[in-house]
Amino acid sequence: xxxxxxxxxxxxxxxxxxxxxxxxxxxxxxxxxxxxxxxxxxxxxxxxxxxxxxxxxxxxxxxxxxxxxxxxxxxxxxxxxxxxxxxxxxxxxxxxxxxxxxxxxxxxxxxxxxxxxxxxxxxxxxxxxxxxxxxxxxxxxxxxxxxxxxxxxxxxxxxxxxxxxxxxxxxxxxxxxxxxxxxxxxxxxxxxxxxxxxxxxxxxxxxxxxxxxxxxxxxxxxxxxxxxxxxxxxxxxxxxxxxxxxxxxxxxxxxxxxxxxxxxxxxxxxxxxxxxxxxxxxxxxxxxxx
Numbered sequence: 696x697x698x699x700x701x702x703x704x705x706x707x708x709x710x711x712x713x714x715x716x717x718x719x720x721x722x723x724x725x726x727x728x729x730x731x732x733x734x735x736x737x738x739x740x741x742x743x744x745x746x747x748x749x750x751x752x753x754x755x756x757x758x759x760x761x762x763x764x765x766x767x768x769x770x771x772x773x774x775x776x777x778x779x780x781x782x783x784x785x786x787x788x789x790x791x792x793x794x795x796x797x798x799x800x801x802x803x804x805x806x807x808x809x810x811x812x813x814x815x816x817x818x819x820x821x822x823x824x825x826x827x828x829x830x831x832x833x834x835x836x837x838x839x840x841x842x843x844x845x846x847x848x849x850x851x852x853x854x855x856x857x858x859x860x861x862x863x864x865x866x867x868x869x870x871x872x873x874x875x876x877x878x879x880x881x882x883x884x885x886x887x888x889x890x891x892x893x894x895x896x897x898x899x900x901x902x903x904x905x906x907x908x909x910x911x912x913x914x915x916x917x918x919x920x921x922x923x924x925x926x927x928x929x930x931x932x933x934x935x936x937x938x939x940x941x942x943x944x945x946x947x948x949x950x951x952x953x954x955x956x957x958x959x960x961x962x963x964x965x966x967x968x969x970x971x972x973x974x975x976x977x978x979x980x981x982x983x984x985x
Contacts, residue, residue, distance in 0.1 A: 696722055696803035698810070698965040699751075702730035702886065702926025703759065703945035706743050710949040714958060715743055720751050726801065727751040728810065728964065730926045730944060731759025731886030737771035741785055748789050753799060755792040757812035758782060759886040759927060760905070764848035775852030776860070779814070794868070798875070801882070805965035808921050809875055813868055813885040815911065816861035821891050821903035829858070836901040843905040865910055872918045880921040882964060888925045889914050893943060896930060915939045922964050931962075940967070 699720070706712040720727070727747055733740045733756075740762055748754045762782055765774045773781050783793045792799055794814040801808050819829040826832045836842055845857070854860040875881065883889065887907040894903035906927060915923050915937065922940050929947035933940055944962045952958045 696724040697963050698726050698728070698801050698803065698805070698882070699961045700728035700730060700884075700924045700942060700944040700964050701946060701960050701962065702924075702943075703732040703929060703947050704729070704734070704743065705732060705761070705946065705948060706734045706739050707736070708949050710953070711946060714946060714960060716746070718747065718750070718961060724752050724803065726753040726755065726799075726803075726810070727961075728812070728882075728884050728924055728944075729754060729756045730812075730884050730924050731757050732761040732926060732945075733759070735761045735764050735766055736769045737781070737785075740782065741789075744786060744791050745789050748791050753792065754790075755799065755810055755812050755884065756786055757794055757884050757886055758814050760843075760845050760849055764844070765850060766848065774850040775854070777852065798871075798881075800879070801965060803965065805921070805967055808880045808882050808965070810882045811872060811875075811884060811918075813883060815864050815868060815885055815887065815908065816857060817887055817905055818858035818861040818908045818910070819904050820909040821894055821906050823900065823903075832901075832904055836904055839899065839901045841899045841901040843902065845905055861908055865908065872914070875918070877919060880919050882922045882924060883914060883918065883920050884924045885911075886925065887927050888941070888943070889923055890936060890941070892936065893925075893928055893930070893934065893941070897928065915941075922967075924964060931960075933962075 704715050706715050733743050783795050786793045794812045798809040798811045801810050822832040851857045851860045889911040894906050920939050924942050926945040929945050931943050933942050946960045
């Protein structure tokens with residue numbers, strides 16, 4: 696019985712779609728965490744989560760930025776919070792756990808722990824040193840040729856901007872986590888890293904602007920995390936902060952994983968075992984992604 700995790704499947708790429716189609720549990724009782732960026736198009740998200748839910752005993756999903764994009768050719772033209780709500784309803788119809796549902800309690804090896812999928816977004820506080828405003832940081836990123844596609848396709852409606860949506864999500868999620876039994880450890884799952892540290896190895900440090908918020912830097916301590924799971928950076932590895940393992944579990948784009956051969960992308964979160972050396976070895980992605 697394993698608690699497994701993956702992120703950034705990006706099944707719009709045929710090679711990644713084949714990887715997703717090959718994902719299978721080791722036992723009939725395995726749970727799977729999917730930490731965002733399944734796909735951009737609504738239909739692809741639905742098809743992939745339906746497949747995974749048919750194979751794993753429980754699937755737990757947290758949205759990435761790509762699920763929230765509104766592409767011009769996607770038949771589902773919902774934007775912002777309305778798109779997120781539609782994704783939540785899609786998952787509920789499939790039996791997939793979302794950030795809006797009660798946090799399931801893993802009672803297998805390493806448990807009990809509450810597995811908490813989060814949807815927090817970012818607020819442009821991962822700024823370059825010496826840059827004090829969002830506007831200055833965005834200007835520096837633009838000058839470096841590093842601007843996230845979110846600026847074009849991730850709409851914050853009905854909020855005035857993404858950081859306002861982020862603040863609302865932080866307040867809602869903080870309250871839910873604080874209401875948990877403090878004696879019950881958690882596995883915190885978010886698409887974006889909860890701390891800024893993982894972004895220090897980005898080839899394009901300007902991209903950190905779209906990678907999280909400083910307000911969650913201590914959540915692993917405040918909410919008794921046994922582990923933290925995230926994706927987004929396309930730098931799969933495990934690091935530790937305050938003794939807590941932080942697992943970046945992304946598959947990433949074919950150009951990133953193909954030089955390393957056929958991936959074995961599922962990461963075991965519980966029960967804990969020493970990870971293979973390759974899982975700890977960071978790699979710098981060749982270019983920023985959206």
